[in-house]
Each structure stands twice: as structure tokens, then as C-alpha cells.
Amino acid sequence: MIDIVRTAQKTSTRSNRDTHSEPAECTAEFLVLEPAGYPMASILDEYPEIEDPGVFEHYAREQWxxxxxxxxxxxxxRRMYPDFAYKVTDxxxxASVIGKNTHIIVRDAVISSVPAVEFRSDVTFDDVVGQQSARKKCKLIERFLESPEKFGKWAPRNxxxxxxxxxxxxxxxxxxxxxxxxxxxxxxxTELIGEFVGEGARQIHQLYERAQEMAPCIIFIDELDAIALDRRHQELRGDVAEIxxxxxxxxxGIVERPGVCTIGATNRTDTIDPAVRSRFEEEIEFTLPDEAERFAIxxxxxxxxxxPTKDVDLHAIARMTEGLSGRDLVGKVLKTALHNVIIxxxxxxxxxxxxxAVKKLKNLPAPSTADRMYI
Incomplete structure (x- = not known):
């Protein structure tokens, strides 16, 4: 990330000492700018498109x-695209002052949006253990994404x-x-929550505009409750009404975006704003794995x-780990055990x-023998 330091400064009256040491500032005849981007770049950031250079020149002179x-x-x-930077190339x-007659030129005046980044997944259904009911319901989304034009108003959009x-x-x-x-x-x-009022809403609209360019596609919003918090609880994290x-x-679908499917994910449905939850046409439940599924994972x-493993009984470990998720089994049981061996x-x-590893995860006292460990 390149630090962009604001250098534009208002002209001030120089002291007598400065006037004698430096020539007085004069009005710039012309100014050449080059688009530089935002201080903190994001794939969701929208770059300004200058359709009429004359309009932009007038707007720029008034602003600067x-x-x-x-x-x-x-x-x-500071107006149309807050914090977007232009580098002064000439x-x-x-070191002259921008005035009402300064001619302002922007190189590459038409700035297209940031190139769409397509996130292609290499995860297959074979990698997902269990969740048969969820997988069955996802057939509807699959069919929609394969032929969105056939669904029309019956599309599973949310x-x-x-x-x-x-x-x-x-x-x-x-x-x-x-x-x-x-x-x-x-x-x-949480990435869609901006620092300033209106920034979060802008990020959301840009996310959907990007998805429209890539349609058919999926927008997957994880930890949905972070932005769709029930308005009864908003005082806990500030005003998020605009988000x-x-x-x-x-x-x-006020702005129609055919071929875009929004999938929201949460583990706290009780905290989601009812107005947001009511927009989901389908709710698909994910459950903790049973013993057979834990063994498969x-x-x-x-x-x-x-x-290699030596004298390992994974069926026994599966019985011991009731209540654990697939992530827990992989990240906190298998990985902990493996790292301990390597260390x-x-x-x-x-x-x-x-x-x-299971004992450490469940914080149980050390058993006297392995066969007396009860989970």
C-alpha cells in the first residue's frame, strides 16, 4: 500500500520575510492530473468515470x-468520490495556485472500474461431509445459476x-x-462497515454492482448479523440503519440484477433484523455432524x-467428540495432535x-489411563 499524503493547501498571505525570500505565488495556467486511486485500495472500490472532461474541469476548479x-x-x-486521489504530473x-481560469487536464480521462476479480472455487460437494438436507435444498440455487433466464420472478435471489x-x-x-x-x-x-456515515451503504451497492458485471454469480456474505443486526440491539454497536x-x-431488487444470488450466513438468527430476515425466500439449516460424519471428517x-498414524482408532475419537463441528475436528483436534508430534x-x-488434543479442547482433567477417558 502506498501512503498518499494530502498536499493540497490553501494559499495564505506570506509574511514580509517570506515575501523577500520567495517570489509571490501566481495562478496556474494549466494543471495535468493522473488518477492515483484510494489510500486503502479494495476490490469493491469504484473508480470515477469522467464522461465529460469539460464538466470535470469546472467541478475541479470549483473544488480546488x-x-x-x-x-x-x-x-x-472531497465531493463526488471522497478521498480519491489525483497525482499532479505537471x-x-x-508551485502555482489553482484559479478560475486554470486549464485542468486528466490523463486517461475515462477511468474504468477496477477489473472484476472472479473468485473461482476448487471446493466440490465431495469435500463437504454430511449436511444432506442443505445439499438437497441447494439444488434449486444450482439450477437457477445454470439458467437464470428461465426463473424470472421465481428466482431464489436471497x-x-x-x-x-x-x-x-x-x-x-x-x-x-x-x-x-x-x-x-x-x-x-464486518468488511462492509465503513468508518464514515454512508461508507457502508456505498460498499454494499458497489458489491452488488460488481456482482452484476460478473452475473450469473453468488454473493456470499458471512457473519451477516454484523451488518443486519436487529435494530433493537443497534445501540450496542452504533447506528447501522443506513447499512x-x-x-x-x-x-x-429495486435495482434489477438478474443472475445474482445472495447467500447470507450466520450462527445467530435471533439477532438478525426481522426486516432483513423476511427478505430471504429460503432458509437452509446446517447442523453439527453426527458420529458417522465425525468419523468421515x-x-x-x-x-x-x-x-503417518500409528495404532489410531478414529471411531473412538469420533465417539469422544460429540458436539464438535467439522472445523473443530480439523483445526483443534487433528492439527493440534499433528503439531505436537512435529514439535x-x-x-x-x-x-x-x-x-x-480432545482433552485440551474440552478442558478435561488428565485420565489415569486412556480407556477411562469419558467425554
Missing amino acids: KGYTAHKGEYLFD VEPP VLFFGPSGTGKTMLAKALANKAHVPILPVKA VNALLTEMD LDSNASTFPV EDRDAVTQDDLQA
């Missing part, structure tokens, strides 16, 4: 009139994935995109260990390693 322009430094937009005379963390909501969305051969825009809701309204506008992932410079993962 009285500022001193220095070659190599930056001028910032000014004549040097679908809610809900259930405990780590149960495969993100994986299933990626597998769905892969199966339908469409891009997916995965976004954490909720922007999301409702897009979900209602453990077996498929343990087989990829960089070191201790041993050559195989054993049953004791797995049981120790």
Missing part, C-alpha cells in the same frame, strides 16, 4: 480553487445459511459455485497428514496424541 499545486504531489476529491508555472460455526456453510457455498461454474464473491460482513437500508434495497483429513520430533501420530 485557491490550493497550491506541486508537481509529484496529490490532490484529493503544473505551469511550478438464501440464508444458518447453523453453528464450522459446520460447512462457506464450503457449501463455494462447492455450489464450482458445480454451477459461476464466480463467487465471498465477503465478511441495513442499503442491504434491503439490494435484496428487494477425521478419516479424510488424517489421511493427508505429512507423517516433539516424533515420527507418527498416535491415539494418545489425538486423545490429548
Whole structure:
């Protein structure tokens, strides 16, 4: 990231000492600018398109009139595209003041949007263990994405994935995109919350505009409750009404975006604003894995260990881990056991390693023997 430092400054009356040491500032005859972008770039940022250079020139003179322009430094937009920077590539005379007659030129005057980044997924349905009911309901979304023109007003535009963390909501969305051969825009809701009023709404609208360019596609909003918080609880995190309204506008289809399917994911349906929840035509529940599914998750992932396993009973580990999600099994049981083996410079993962990882996760006292460990 390149630090962009605002250098535009208002002309001030110089002291007698300055007047004697430097020539008085004069009005710039012409100013050449080059688009530089935002201080903190994002794939969702929209670059301004200058359709009429004359209109832009008038607008720029009104905005920056009285500022001193220095070659190599930056001028910032404060009106139409807040914080968008233009680099001064030339000014004549040097270090002169922008006035009502300054001719302002922007190189590459037509600035297209940031190139669409297509997030193609390599996750397949085979990677998702269990969740048979959810997978069955996702057939509808798959058919829609394959032929959106056939659905018309009956399209599944908004679908809610809900259930405990780590149960495969993100994986299933990626597998769905892969199966339908469409891009997916995965976004954490917290990334859409701006620092200034209106910024969050702008981010949401730009997200949907980007999706429209890439349609058919999926917008996957994880941690939906972060931006769609029930308005009864908003005092806990500030006023987010403008964010909720922007999301409702897009979900209602006021601006028609054919071929775009929004999938929201949350583990806290009770905190979602009723107005937002009512916009989802379908709610798909994700559940914690049962014993057979826990074994399948453990077996498929343990087989990829960089070191072998020795005398391991994964069925026993599956019985011990009731209530754990797939993410817990992989990240906190298998990975913990594997890392412990590597740290201790041993050559195989054993049953004791797995049981120790489960004990640590569930914070149980150390058993006297392995066969007396009850979970």
C-alpha cells in the first residue's frame, strides 16, 4: 500500500520575510492530473468515470480553487468520490495556485472500474461431509445459476445459511459455485462497515454492482448479523440503519440484477433484523455432524497428514467428540495432535496424541489411563 499524503493547501498571505525570500505565488495556467486511486485500495472500490472532461474541469476548479499545486504531489476529491486521489504530473508555472481560469487536464480521462476479480472455487460437494438436507435444498440455487433466464420472478435471489460455526456453510457455498461454474464473491460482513456515515451503504451497492458485471454469480456474505443486526440491539454497536437500508434495497431488487444470488450466513438468527430476515425466500439449516460424519471428517483429513498414524482408532475419537463441528475436528483436534508430534520430533501420530488434543479442547482433567477417558 502506498501512503498518499494530502498536499493540497490553501494559499495564505506570506509574511514580509517570506515575501523577500520567495517570489509571490501566481495562478496556474494549466494543471495535468493522473488518477492515483484510494489510500486503502479494495476490490469493491469504484473508480470515477469522467464522461465529460469539460464538466470535470469546472467541478475541479470549483473544488480546488485557491490550493497550491506541486508537481509529484496529490490532490484529493472531497465531493463526488471522497478521498480519491489525483497525482499532479505537471503544473505551469511550478508551485502555482489553482484559479478560475486554470486549464485542468486528466490523463486517461475515462477511468474504468477496477477489473472484476472472479473468485473461482476448487471446493466440490465431495469435500463437504454430511449436511444432506442443505445439499438437497441447494439444488434449486444450482439450477437457477445454470439458467437464470428461465426463473424470472421465481428466482431464489436471497438464501440464508444458518447453523453453528464450522459446520460447512462457506464450503457449501463455494462447492455450489464450482458445480454451477459461476464466480463467487465471498465477503465478511464486518468488511462492509465503513468508518464514515454512508461508507457502508456505498460498499454494499458497489458489491452488488460488481456482482452484476460478473452475473450469473453468488454473493456470499458471512457473519451477516454484523451488518443486519436487529435494530433493537443497534445501540450496542452504533447506528447501522443506513447499512441495513442499503442491504434491503439490494435484496428487494429495486435495482434489477438478474443472475445474482445472495447467500447470507450466520450462527445467530435471533439477532438478525426481522426486516432483513423476511427478505430471504429460503432458509437452509446446517447442523453439527453426527458420529458417522465425525468419523468421515477425521478419516479424510488424517489421511493427508505429512507423517503417518500409528495404532489410531478414529471411531473412538469420533465417539469422544460429540458436539464438535467439522472445523473443530480439523483445526483443534487433528492439527493440534499433528503439531505436537512435529514439535516433539516424533515420527507418527498416535491415539494418545489425538486423545490429548480432545482433552485440551474440552478442558478435561488428565485420565489415569486412556480407556477411562469419558467425554
